[in-house]
Amino acid sequence: MFGDINKLEEMKAKLNSVSPSFCMAKWKHVTIHLMNGHTHSCYLPRTHAIPLEELKNNPSALHNTSYKKEQRRKMLNGERPEECKICWEIEDLPGNQTSDRHWRGIDSWTLPFFDEIRKTPWDANVYPSYVEVSFSSACNFKCSYCSPHVSSKWAEEIKQHGPYQLSEYQHQNTQWLQDNGFMPLEDEDNPYVEAFWKWWPDLVKQMMFFRITGGEPLLSKNTFKVLDWLKENPQANLDLSINSNMGVPERHMDRFITSIKDIVENGKVKNFMLHTSVDTFGEHAEYIRNGLNFKYFDKNINRFLTENPRASVAFMCTFNNLSISRFREFLDWVVDLRTRYGSAQRSVLLDIPHLMGPFHQSVKILTPDYLDRMRELHTYMQSNISDENGFRQAEVEKFGRIIGWMESPSEEGWLKKSRRDFYLYFKEHDRRRGTDFLKTFPQMKDFWEHCKSLVHEK
Numbered sequence: 001m002f003g004d005i006n007k008l009e010e011m012k013a014k015l016n017s018v019s020p021s022f023c024m025a026k027w028k029h030v031t032i033h034l035m036n037g038h039t040h041s042c043y044l045p046r047t048h049a050i051p052l053e054e055l056k057n058n059p060s061a062l063h064n065t066s067y068k069k070e071q072r073r074k075m076l077n078g079e080r081p082e083e084c085k086i087c088w089e090i091e092d093l094p095g096n097q098t099s100d101r102h103w104r105g106i107d108s109w110t111l112p113f114f115d116e117i118r119k120t121p122w123d124a125n126v127y128p129s130y131v132e133v134s135f136s137s138a139c140n141f142k143c144s145y146c147s148p149h150v151s152s153k154w155a156e157e158i159k160q161h162g163p164y165q166l167s168e169y170q171h172q173n174t175q176w177l178q179d180n181g182f183m184p185l186e187d188e189d190n191p192y193v194e195a196f197w198k199w200w201p202d203l204v205k206q207m208m209f210f211r212i213t214g215g216e217p218l219l220s221k222n223t224f225k226v227l228d229w230l231k232e233n234p235q236a237n238l239d240l241s242i243n244s245n246m247g248v249p250e251r252h253m254d255r256f257i258t259s260i261k262d263i264v265e266n267g268k269v270k271n272f273m274l275h276t277s278v279d280t281f282g283e284h285a286e287y288i289r290n291g292l293n294f295k296y297f298d299k300n301i302n303r304f305l306t307e308n309p310r311a312s313v314a315f316m317c318t319f320n321n322l323s324i325s326r327f328r329e330f331l332d333w334v335v336d337l338r339t340r341y342g343s344a345q346r347s348v349l350l351d352i353p354h355l356m357g358p359f360h361q362s363v364k365i366l367t368p369d370y371l372d373r374m375r376e377l378h379t380y381m382q383s384n385i386s387d388e389n390g391f392r393q394a395e396v397e398k399f400g401r402i403i404g405w406m407e408s409p410s411e412e413g414w415l416k417k418s419r420r421d422f423y424l425y426f427k428e429h430d431r432r433r434g435t436d437f438l439k440t441f442p443q444m445k446d447f448w449e450h451c452k453s454l455v456h457e458k
C-alpha cells in the first residue's frame with residue numbers, strides 16, 4: 001500500500017506543478033462513517049456531515065459532497081483548504097519538508113491516477129480507490145480511550161451514569177456529541193447505509209483497498225453482507241481488510257473465520273488483512289480495553305492464523321500510559337506469533353502509534369522515572385531486530401519516537417491538569433465498572449498517589 005520513497009521528490013514536483021496545495025487523497029481516499037453520515041478525505045481533517053438531499057439521486061455523495069468538491073476546487077486553484085492545516089504547518093517549516101500530502105502522492109492507490117485526477121473538473125463525481133467504512137457503532141467493548149459515538153457499550157454506560165466529571169470539563173458528554181451530529185443513527189433504516197449499497201456494485205469495481213471498521217464490524221450484518229457478496233462476486237484486484245476486537249461471541253467468530261477462509265483460499269480477493277487492537281499484555285490489556293478477555297483473544301488469533309494460512313494480521317497498539325508495565329510480555333507474545341505463523345505468503349505486523357487523546361491517558365503525563373522503563377524496552381527491541389522472527393527496524397524506530405515525544409517539554413499547568421484527570425477518570429472508571437486500578441497496576445502506585453495529591457491540592 002505504501003509507496004516507493006525514491007519517487008517522493010519527483011512526486012513533490014509533480015504535485016506542485018498542478019498547484020502547491022494539490023493533494024490526490026482528496027479524490028482517491030475516503031472514510032465514510034455510515035452510522036452517523038459523516039465523511040472525510042483524508043483521515044486527517046475533521047469529518048463533515050453528508051447532506052441527505054445530496055444523496056437522493058447520487059449515492060456517490062457519500063464521498064463527493066459539495067463541501068469536499070469545494071476543497072478540491074481550492075486545491076486545483078492553489079488555495080489551501082483550512083481543514084488540511086496539519087499539512088500546511090509542516091510544509092511551512094524551514095527546509096524541504098515532507099507532509100502527508102506528499103506521502104499520499106506515492107501510495108499505490110493514488111500514483112496511477114495522477115494524470116486522470118489533474119484533468120478532472122473539480123465538481124465531477126469521482127470513484128475513490130481507498131475506501132474505509134464503518135456501518136454501525138454496535139460494540140461489545142468500551143475501551144478506556146474510546147467514545148460513546150463509536151461504541152454502543154460506551155453509550156449505554158453514559159446513559160446510565162452520565163458523563164465523567166474531570167477537573168475542568170465533562171468527558172464523554174453525549175449531549176455535545178448529539179448537538180454536533182456525531183451520535184449514531186439506529187442500525188435499521190439508515191439512509192447512509194442504504195446509499196452505500198446502491199453505490200456498492202459500481203464502487204467495488206473501482207476500489208483497490210476496502211477496509212471495514214466500527215464499532216465492532218463482526219457485530220454488523222452489513223459486514224457479513226459484504227463477505228457474502230464477495231463470495232458470489234470475486235474481486236481479484238481488491239485488498240480487503242477488517243478491524244475486529246476478536247472478542248465477539250463464538251458464533252460470529254465461526255462465521256467470520258470460515259467466510260475469510262473461502263474468500264482467501266479461493267482467490268476471491270487479492271489479499272486479506274485482519275486489523276486488531278491490543279495495547280499491552282494480559283490483565284493490563286483487559287483493563288485498557290474493557291470487555292476484552294485476553295485468553296479468549298489469544299485463542300481466536302491463533303485459530304484465525306491456523307485456519308487461514310494466507311491471511312495476514314496487524315496488531316494496532318495504541319501506546320498509552322497503561323501499556324508500559326507489561327509491554328515486554330506483549331512484545332514477546334507478538335514475536336512468538338510471528339515465529340509460528342509468519343511466512344512468505346502472509347505477515348504478522350505490529351503498529352505502535354502513541355495515544356494523543358484523551359490527554360490523561362497519554363505517556364506524556366507520566367513522571368520521568370517511566371522514561372527509564374521505556375529506554376529498557378527500546379534497548380530490548382533494538383537488540384532483537386530481525387526481518388524474520390524479531391522486531392522490524394520501522395517498529396523500533398516508531399517506539400523510539402514515543403520516547404522522544406515523552407522527553408520533549410510539557411507546560412506545567414497542562415501536566416498538572418492532565419494528571420488530576422488521570423486520577424479522576426480511573427477512580428470513577430473503577431466505581432462504574434467494578435475494576436480496581438491499584439490491584440491491576442500495583443507498579444503504578446506512586447504515580448497514582450501523585451495524581452491523587454494534585455486533586456486534593458486544587
Ligand code: SF4
Binds near residue numbers: 045083085100102104
Ligand atoms: S493535504 Fe494533507 S490533510 Fe489534506 S487531504 Fe492531503 S494529506 Fe490529508
